[in-house]
Amino acid sequence: MPQKRSDRSDWAELQDAGVAAPRESGDREGDGGAVSLSEVAYGRILELLFARGLPAGASVSQNDLVRLVGVPVAPLRDALRVLQTEGLLTIHPRSGIRFVKADFEFAKNTYQFRSILERPAVRAYAEAGALAAMEALSARHERAIEALQRDGFSLDIVRELVKLDEILHFEIIAALGNPLVESTYRRVHNYLQLIRLDRTLTAPLALRTLREHLDLLTACMARDADAAEAALQAHFGNALQRTIGIF
Template structure:
């Protein structure tokens, strides 16, 4: 359920099960726990108590408790009786399912990118990657390049989805992207050693994307996601 829908239901329930302020505090707690997962502060397999989440988020125990069922439904937290909460471990099924969902959503969004994203924006993405590849080849890459590339990677893939204008797809992707980031930060973080491979894979789908070539952009994007999956599973 979107945040807007939750607020609307909260307004309708005033005087019965909760106030608008209660709903807002739950949303704050949800957003801050989500940020902890995205940042890698909460790690796969980690067990944490509700009270620790209260301290880490600066919210209330009630707000954290109300946010937890949503994380459980999304497969991002698991309740362990008498022990607390666990961040899911990165087993083969968790990783494979996340990347398969990513493949379905992103390749389906390519036609919308061609229709709705300005060519200048795509050209800027491509130029950045071409420049970064040249810097690596010349031995001039800055130490910050891997981190810059990782953030750019996440931004580009997010923009691909948002080009659809489909809020349902965007919300599914948002949850799935948390799982992807958990995997990336644990298994396949971008480094100076693998940056050139990642850049090459990006260029391979950005060039046909800029040309408006949907089939080749989809194929190259699919290869990039499949490559990321293989590296995450340790089979590349």
């Protein structure tokens, strides 16, 4: 299959192409790096969900999940309880496990939560973040824009956009130096991946997102915390408006 597409690409197709970084079970807290079966189950369920192997909004029996995930019932139940706490599914004792479907309310709440976490973080990033890293990330955005305008919309461009979005926002969160916030933000990132399963990305939307990132980075490189926070808020507002088109 050729990589270049004439005008558009689906986030779901990106999952098939391996764009979204798989959620490694080792990313979860464990004992000295050892991975438990419940952590394996947790990671595999997320991978299946984000790759559409488990359709969002679907109800699945526990036995079906045992077969799909490939772990015994006991650790699977542990993983399901964690995922229910994180808001990604609901366990119904008689009717099975129902996975959440991202609707407008889910998207609005996710972006509100994201804003609460990132607004203080972006101020810290603007005031004390590594300037060389910001400059390198800004240059990478510029190259992505040039490639998009020169070569047109392609799966490679969208892969790069997804990666840049992840790098930028996780670097912003890391500026707080708070592992509890970072752990919470990983949950938010899972919510965003779920929302994007139903999102169609086009060349104009990709270009707009890249330019919004550049505005944010420009403010941070100028060490202007107020401008950085304003750029972040504008970016989130625009992103939510783009998301509303899904529903």
